[in-house]
Amino acid sequence: MMRRTGCGQAAAARMGGGADERGADGPQLRVVDGEFYPDWEAVYRDNVDRVYRLMFAKVGNRPDAEDLTAEVFLAALRPLRVSASVGEVRAYLSATARTVLAGYWRRTLGREITMLTDDEGLESMPSETAAASDATARAALILAGLPENYQRILQLRFVESCSVREAAAALGISVAYAKVLQHRALRRAAQLEVDR
Amino acid sequence: MSARGARRFVADLLRGRRPRSFRADDTDVGQLRAAITLRAAQPGSATPREEFVTDLHRRLADQQATEQTATPLPAPRPVVDSTRRRLVAASSIAVAAAAAGAVVDHTVISRGPAQSGAGGEQTLIPSTGQWRTVSASADLAEGGVQSFDLGTVVGFVARTGGALRAVSGVCTHLGCRLALDAAARRLDCPCHRTTFAVSGELLRYQLPVPPAALPQFEVREMHGEVQVYAPPGPV
Numbered sequence: 402m403m404r405r406t407g408c409g410q411a412a413a414a415r416m417g418g419g420a421d422e423r424g425a426d427g428p429q430l431r432v433v434d435g436e437f438y439p440d441w442e443a444v445y446r447d448n449v450d451r452v453y454r455l456m457f458a459k460v461g462n463r464p465d466a467e468d469l470t471a472e473v474f475l476a477a478l479r480p481l482r483v484s485a486s487v488g489e490v491r492a493y494l495s496a497t498a499r500t501v502l503a504g505y506w507r508r509t510l511g512r513e514i515t516m517l518t519d520d521e522g523l524e525s526m527p528s529e530t531a532a533a534s535d536a537t538a539r540a541a542l543i544l545a546g547l548p549e550n551y552q553r554i555l556q557l558r559f560v561e562s563c564s565v566r567e568a569a570a571a572l573g574i575s576v577a578y579a580k581v582l583q584h585r586a587l588r589r590a591a592q593l594e595v596d597r
Numbered sequence: 598m599s600a601r602g603a604r605r606f607v608a609d610l611l612r613g614r615r616p617r618s619f620r621a622d623d624t625d626v627g628q629l630r631a632a633i634t635l636r637a638a639q640p641g642s643a644t645p646r647e648e649f650v651t652d653l654h655r656r657l658a659d660q661q662a663t664e665q666t667a668t669p670l671p672a673p674r675p676v677v678d679s680t681r682r683r684l685v686a687a688s689s690i691a692v693a694a695a696a697a698g699a700v701v702d703h704t705v706i707s708r709g710p711a712q713s714g715a716g717g718e719q720t721l722i723p724s725t726g727q728w729r730t731v732s733a734s735a736d737l738a739e740g741g742v743q744s745f746d747l748g749t750v751v752g753f754v755a756r757t758g759g760a761l762r763a764v765s766g767v768c769t770h771l772g773c774r775l776a777l778d779a780a781a782r783r784l785d786c787p788c789h790r791t792t793f794a795v796s797g798e799l800l801r802y803q804l805p806v807p808p809a810a811l812p813q814f815e816v817r818e819m820h821g822e823v824q825v826y827a828p829p830g831p832v
Contacts, residue, residue: 445657453645461636464615467649471656478657485805493805496789509618510606514629533643540638543631558611559635587607590635591627 408563436487441478444490449474451491451523452498454532459502459515472501488524495522546593551586558583600625607632721750721765721812728817728824731763737823742795744777749828752814753777753784755795763814763825764797770808784811 438444452473457466477497485493499517506513540560544552550572557568569579602619609616610632621629636642731745731754742755744766751766751774766775766784773788783800784793792801797811815826 441657441661442654445654449650449653450643450645453649454643457642458637459633461610461633462615463613463642463646467645467653468615470645470649471653474653474657475660479660489803489805492803496804509616510621510625510629512621512626514621514626515633533640536634536637536643540635543634555635559632560638560640562611562613562639584604587628587631590631591624594627594631 408557408561408567437485438487438490444478444494445474447487448491448494448523452494455495455498455517455521455523456502458532458536459517460505465505469498469501469505473498476501491523495524498523543590543593547586547589550582551589554579554582555586555590603628610636719810719812721814722826723828725828726826727829728819729827729830730822730824732823734818734821734823737761740782742777742779742782743823745825747825747827748830750814752825753795754814754816754823754825755782757796761816761818761823762796763816764793764795764811765814767811768793768808769811770802770804775811 438447449470453466453470456469456473457463460466460469473494477494495517502515502517503513506515544555547555553572554568557563557571558565563571565576565579565583568583569576572579572582574582602617602621603625606616606619606625606629729747731747731752732743737743737754737756739756739759742753744753745751745763746766752763753766753775754761754763756762764784767773768775768786768788768791770786770789770791773786775784775786775793777783777795778785782795784795786792790801790803791799791808793811794800797813799807799810802808817824817826
């Protein structure tokens, strides 16, 4: 059960400075802006994590993040002239990611829930740990505006992936009330978002 | 009534599933955005699964392999000379289309400096065309540029050193409409910071594949009017 094992891990991961399990593995290419990628595989290896991260931050779930990442590479690697520099390739992948994300929202919900702005691209995206703390900071910003019980239910359910039952137990409330609380908390968070 | 849709969307997110689609309304947007932002902060979410990375690598390798052997698309109707540059242009446009399954000629992936932006241009000669007025001669002084929209085509006509030149007003990358910067005598693409000269030459781009120069129109001056040879207006 993914959910169970995930529940309550957030604090630990934050303390540890990010969950970089794959960091040391494999032939992780380190390519600097202005250098050139030797081939499409290098383009892929060097950017797949970044694109995935970008997408996950915008859709919040793995199946969609994977599909959209695949869509970006399948679309972008076709006409990509590999002798383009790393910076150019990343700018190009970012532009493709923007189009792909916008298309995804149009298809699924009929309006753009999240967008990749010009500042949010692969170029500006630092390391995995930095990206993770970025995501944490954005979530913290939302939570900061809420009363404490709202904060806690959202933290437990969304960030720490606890089940309603687990969250209810942690807060010492009934499951039914936990559901109500979560609903209200999210509504309030949405309002803050609008006011901001 | 989308409150239910939004609730289901959030429930799916929490289960780590692909959310089901629904018609979202204004009140949903904030909630969904907040839910996504919170979800994005879950630990470990920044890393794709190994199996996914490996599998996508295989799909891309397959794609690259098919394209090595694929025959080029049949050239589009010869509206424009079918040069290699034309294929370069077509392939840029196909970036967006690729997701929808369009096939792209592989030659465009070949290495080497791009020939497209520099120098020569193509002339757009419609199969069925007519001379259509785009400006009064008096309105197009030396050094002037005018935009025109004939329904079937849009473009810009410029008088430079006494000579008239008319170019398409659509970016050769993904088809965004170019905006005239009259002071700088430049055409700017609003989408990806590509810039063309009013003569159609590519001036600046930030794309791995340089977009082709803008197609030219035949242009003439008759009875105090500037005219381009273009398809008849839409009915």
